[in-house]
Amino acid sequence: MYDVAVIGCGPVGATLANLLERQGRRVVLVDQFAEAYPLPRATHIDGEALRILQTAGAADALSPHLGIYRRMRFEDADGAMLIDWPRPVEPGIHGWRDSNRFHQPDLEAALRARAATVAGIDLRLGWTVTGIAQDDDGVTLTTSAPDGALAPIRARYAVGCDGARSRVRQAIGAETRTLAPSERWLVADLILRPDAPDLPEGTVQYCDPARPFTYIEAVGRRRRWEVMLLPGDDPADFARPENVHALLGRWLAPDDAELERAVVYTFNSVIASRWRSGRLLIAGDAAHQTPPFLGQGLCAGLRDAANLSWKLAWVIEGRATPALLDTYQAELAPHVTHYIAEANRIGAIIQERDPDRARVRDATLLAQPQVLVPIRPRLGGDAATADPLAGTLAPQPRLGDGTLLDDAAPLRFVLLARPDIVDTVDPATRVIWSRADVVIVTDAAHDYLATIDAAAVLIRPDHYIFGTARTAEALDALTRTIPLAGAG
Structure with a gap:
């Protein structure tokens, strides 16, 4: 078995x-x-x-096959920027670029x-x-x-x-x-030929009520366009190569790229x-x-x-x-559900087809442009614990020898803690650590612990914070809540 x-x-x-x-x-x-x-x-x-x-x-x-995702821009029908979303090109808290x-x-x-x-x-x-x-x-x-x-x-x-x-x-x-109405979009993937014209960097959301488009700079010479279907469009014909080339004519001539794939999807x-x-x-x-x-x-x-x-x-x-x-x-x-809701919020901006509402949207955003930032919801939503960091993502620091934390302790609970806290816990806590196969790391912990005002943080195997503690007694109590069979 x-x-x-x-x-x-x-x-x-x-x-x-x-x-x-x-x-x-x-x-x-x-x-x-x-x-x-x-x-x-x-x-x-x-x-x-x-x-x-x-x-x-x-x-x-x-x-080796990853590319840098530098930004996403939202533009109105005249090309004015409504929203900017720059993305960092250096590694973030995970030890990897955020995008x-x-x-x-x-x-x-x-x-x-x-x-x-x-x-x-x-x-x-x-x-x-x-x-x-x-x-x-x-x-x-x-x-x-x-x-x-x-x-x-x-x-x-x-x-x-x-x-x-x-x-x-x-x-x-x-x-x-x-959770929200579905919409049909054409997804067209193309590979640019060497003499193709220059195209935008990153992703551009063309928020044109006459026909919303998305342009995506994929890896290498790959590019993607997503085109919203309007009432009356026939999905069976919309993805035909001649129709795709006509839709993309403002960016490319048919000979500028190889059409690799074109299909109509329902965004659910x-x-x-x-x-x-x-x-x-x-x-x-x-x-x-x-x-x-x-x-x-x-x-x-x-x-x-x-x-x-x-x-x-x-x-x-x-x-x-x-x-x-x-x-x-x-x-x-x-x-x-948080991610779906945020995707739908952004999608509502892009997919607005009513010209009057689009004018109000544009005027509002042009008067006070937005800069988007990634959301990072907690696990469990309202059911999350009273510890404000429990259920949030933990960072992945490099240890003194240059090893990333997750490589040093893959798929195990990790305790980042000050040595003095580790040395003064109850003996029963050490027994639980042994049963749960907790890896104790004091190297590279101090800077992070200072930023969260804690003496110890217990990280789950999926990289989320199980809980934090400021004292040895609090760490004893936190350890007792590790979901071991027979505990308590």
Whole structure:
């Protein structure tokens, strides 16, 4: 029996499998397609997501293919700037740049290459899941091999990373809730030829009520345009090459670039009602779908993988009870809802088609231009603890030897603390640290602790702060809340 069956070998499923394998779990990773999708999809990845990929063992392979994402501009129909969103080009708190351009096939290749070379992952590509059943001891998947032979797969838990039309979501009886109206957009990916004209840097949102457009500088010579469909537009014809070239004529002639892909997408704002039923769970697009205006859809799925991986590992090895898995949705459903709401807020600015309302929007923003900054919501929303830092992202400092913190203690609880606090805790606290496999770091902790006015901070395996303490007694109390089986 496998520990976990992961259904879907896209970025979320492959990341989850690699994270679980790094914690000593036996994983079977099943996908109906033998090869990764070769064309562009996601084009933006943030520093937190790269930090997760670092922990999953794939960031080094992806890093050479990353591009700098310098800014996003919002312009009115006359080209005047309504909103500016500059992005830093130096590494942020995660040890990575906060915003990066990338080509999704490069990420999928890195994740699959690692999964194919480690003994703890059974990679079954070209296998189709035809049935899902669970009992008290595990999950049975009925699968069809590439040659058509039926083969059962048995695992203690199964996670559906199987996309917006998730079979696993159906199996757990989850409904989907729409958080905002859906809109249809053409997504056109092109590769510029060497003599193509100069194009804008970064991303430009053309907030023209006559026809909203988005332009995206992707990696290398790749560029993307997103074009909003208007009432009366025929989706079947809209993506025809001749129509795409006509729409992009203000930027390019047909001979200036190769049209790699053109497809009409529905930009959805959706969240599932349940992310777990017993031994079945869902993650990524199976659990939530975010409009692309923040570039957070993929990043949200990778956060699912990071949150779920350590909790599954702890439950499987008996370190925690299955109740820990209930915190997965409780923490991340409010978190991703914040991102969806912000994406919809920005999308409403871009997608305004009423000329009168657009004039009011433009006048307001031109009178007082906005500068956007990334949001970083807490885990759990209103259910978060009284500690204002609990559930927020912890930084990833470099230690004295130059090692990044997560490389020194991957997928483990980390205690950044002053030595005097560590030396004076109760002996029972040290027992709990041992049971929870807490890594104690006093090197490189002082500067950060001073900024948060704390003597110690306990960081979870998914890089979020579990809690802070100012005294040894407070650290004793915080340690007692680590979700170990039999604690308390």
